[in-house]
Amino acid sequence: MFGEKALELIKELERSAEGIPPFNDDGIRQVLEEMRILCQANFDDIENPTTDPPNYSSVRVRHMAISRNKRCILAYLYNRLQKIRQMRWEFGSILPPEIKSLLSEPEVQWFTSYSKALATYMRSIGDNYGLNLATDVTPPKSLYIEVRCLVDYGKLDLEDGEVIFLKKNSQYLLPRAECEGLVRQGVLQHVTS
Amino acid sequence: MDDSVADVSEHLDSSDNEEFTPGKVLQDIENAWLNEKFAPEILPHQSELVDCMLEQISHMEENMKKLKKGDIRLAIHKMEIDRIRFVIKSYLRTRLEKIEQYTIHILSEDDKKSPEESYLTPGERKFAKEYLANIETLFRTVALQHMPANFQAFEVDKLTVKPNLNSHVFLRVNKPVQGIIVPGTTNDEIDLTAGAQRLIQYQPIASLVKEGAVQLI
Amino acid sequence: MDPNEVEFLGEKQLVTIIPSFTFNQIHLISGSIGPFRAGLPTQVPIWLAVNLKQQQKCRIVGQEWMDAKLLIDVKDEEKTSKFFTKMPSDHYMDETLMLLGVAPEDIPQAEEIRTIVKDLWDIRMSKLRTSVDAFMKSDSAFAKLDHLTPMEINCIRPSLPHALDQRDRIQTCGSRPRDSQDTQRS
Numbered sequence: 001m002f003g004e005k006a007l008e009l010i011k012e013l014e015r016s017a018e019g020i021p022p023f024n025d026d027g028i029r030q031v032l033e034e035m036r037i038l039c040q041a042n043f044d045d046i047e048n049p050t051t052d053p054p055n056y057s058s059v060r061v062r063h064m065a066i067s068r069n070k071r072c073i074l075a076y077l078y079n080r081l082q083k084i085r086q087m088r089w090e091f092g093s094i095l096p097p098e099i100k101s102l103l104s105e106p107e108v109q110w111f112t113s114y115s116k117a118l119a120t121y122m123r124s125i126g127d128n129y130g131l132n133l134a135t136d137v138t139p140p141k142s143l144y145i146e147v148r149c150l151v152d153y154g155k156l157d158l159e160d161g162e163v164i165f166l167k168k169n170s171q172y173l174l175p176r177a178e179c180e181g182l183v184r185q186g187v188l189q190h191v192t193s
Numbered sequence: 194m195d196d197s198v199a200d201v202s203e204h205l206d207s208s209d210n211e212e213f214t215p216g217k218v219l220q221d222i223e224n225a226w227l228n229e230k231f232a233p234e235i236l237p238h239q240s241e242l243v244d245c246m247l248e249q250i251s252h253m254e255e256n257m258k259k260l261k262k263g264d265i266r267l268a269i270h271k272m273e274i275d276r277i278r279f280v281i282k283s284y285l286r287t288r289l290e291k292i293e294q295y296t297i298h299i300l301s302e303d304d305k306k307s308p309e310e311s312y313l314t315p316g317e318r319k320f321a322k323e324y325l326a327n328i329e330t331l332f333r334t335v336a337l338q339h340m341p342a343n344f345q346a347f348e349v350d351k352l353t354v355k356p357n358l359n360s361h362v363f364l365r366v367n368k369p370v371q372g373i374i375v376p377g378t379t380n381d382e383i384d385l386t387a388g389a390q391r392l393i394q395y396q397p398i399a400s401l402v403k404e405g406a407v408q409l410i
Numbered sequence: 411m412d413p414n415e416v417e418f419l420g421e422k423q424l425v426t427i428i429p430s431f432t433f434n435q436i437h438l439i440s441g442s443i444g445p446f447r448a449g450l451p452t453q454v455p456i457w458l459a460v461n462l463k464q465q466q467k468c469r470i471v472g473q474e475w476m477d478a479k480l481l482i483d484v485k486d487e488e489k490t491s492k493f494f495t496k497m498p499s500d501h502y503m504d505e506t507l508m509l510l511g512v513a514p515e516d517i518p519q520a521e522e523i524r525t526i527v528k529d530l531w532d533i534r535m536s537k538l539r540t541s542v543d544a545f546m547k548s549d550s551a552f553a554k555l556d557h558l559t560p561m562e563i564n565c566i567r568p569s570l571p572h573a574l575d576q577r578d579r580i581q582t583c584g585s586r587p588r589d590s591q592d593t594q595r596s
Contacts, residue, residue, distance in 0.1 A: 120316075159268075
């Protein structure tokens with residue numbers, strides 16, 4: 001059936017709703033090849049018709065199949081771009097290598113151009129004040145948590161300028177954002193009462 | 194020390210114009226943010242408000258540098274700035290998402306307007322054009338140029354996505370409005386009284402949103 | 411809209427606190443707060459009250475309406491009324507959660523208040539479901555949502571507007587072929 005391979009491309013994207021599947025170079029090539037064959041068949045039918053009058057119905061069906069293939073390819077590419085766009089917002093302007101390997105070269109170029117256009121725009125905000133729109137995606141929450149210090153860590157500079165000395169076995173009330181790193185490092189322990 | 198921290202609100206209050214207090218500008222930005230979040234189409238840009246508020250933030254940050262470490266005001270001002278920045282960023286992100294989703298439609302609508310009437314800021318417009326050009330380049334490189342000769346066009350009409358202006362929105366009425374007609378319904382005209390909250394199609398109230406007579410919620 | 415964002419809007423509401431420190435007026439971009447005198451009540455936005463409380467720099471007095479007796483009356487009225495009654499605050503639910511969450515020991519009858527507010531919310535949500543159902547079955551071009559609070563409105567978004575959009579789509583799709591048939595027949 002005409003258009004089956006094209007539909008396969010769409011289904012492939014559909015199946016990996018979360019991530020992005022590797023660029024299907026071969027699939028695209030096959031759909032393009034089908035388009036070329038259909039186009040040639042139409043050309044032949046019109047140039048050297050085997051019936052009189054020429055069989056316009058089959059010409060029309062082929063024409064529609066070509067259009068459908070075109071639509072599927074563009075939909076495939078466009079929907080991949082939507083995923084790639086999302087990655088710019090999630091990972092920043094440098095693509096992780098494991099993701100880059102799933103993209104075609106033109107897609108990598110598109111990512112770079114998109115990143116550049118976005119950076120230019122973000123720099124221009126507020127009369128060139130500049131604003132990184134990729135950060136602060138959720139409303140700010142100032143959450144303080146109670147932590148116990150597990151080692152004699154020493155000086156800790158807080159964002160509001162306050163300086164505290166973290167001593168082993170002492171408890172502190174600290175902004176969560178500022179002690180998350182130390183909790184991961186095992187310097188502080190979250191005390192849950 | 195207290196008074197050396199030149200205070201932004203007083204500074205602006207002295208203009209004797211209630212309209213331009215930083216608090217009012219902030220409220221206007223929050224309203225613009227909610228309108229933009231809930232309106233299906235892109236709304237006229239509010240860059241004067243954004244620019245003004247970002248200036249307030251810079252000013253405040255300058256003043257904060259004069260405060261001593263540990264001053265209680267440092268943390269409080271920072272919290273407030275974080276909140277304002279979030280609103281501005283979320284507002285601009287929402288616009289950018291619409292620009293990406295409806296690029297062709299938004300650009301062609303904008304072409305019909307004079308630069309002063311444009312819904313986009315110059316920065317957004319430039320971004321929209323580059324975004325569209327980049328997609329066209331990718332489509333051509335990967336696919337279109339390899340297609341049969343009469344199928345190579347980048348068919349703008351077929352690629353245009355338009356927002357659904359008939360979609361339903363929640364609103365609160367700021368100024369009373371009478372005689373709204375929802376197309377395709379047999380109902381009588383709808384009157385909106387101040388303070389009322391309604392769920393209604395966007396199309397018939399679109400201009401009211403832009404005028405500020407209603408607020409999307 | 412993310413519920414966090416509704417809460418964010420609710421955090422702008424003012425609440426009375428009793429600071430444990432003394433400080434002059436502070437000029438915020440959104441307006442001035444203070445002066446703060448240790449032991450004397452003053453009003454600040456909830457976002458600040460929560461932060462000061464977490465740092466043990468204040469006690470939260472709570473909202474005037476955070477009163478079990480008053481709330482029971484509100485609840486009874488809501489129960490008997492066919493319509494949505496006006497809530498004592500546009501953010502009654504999120505304010506209760508935030509303030510009781512951070513300062514349960516400061517607010518008298520915190521547990522009772524929490525329970526009544528939860529009941530109130532449940533009554534209103536069940537009323538909301540019934541009215542949404544009735545509205546969908548009607549052919550009305552708009553719905554009245556007076557006295558619904560932002561958090562409640564957010565609960566029927568996006569499902570209700572979305573359902574209406576789909577209904578309209580089906581109706582316009584259905585009307586088109588019928589129109590063309592009519593033309594053919596004539």
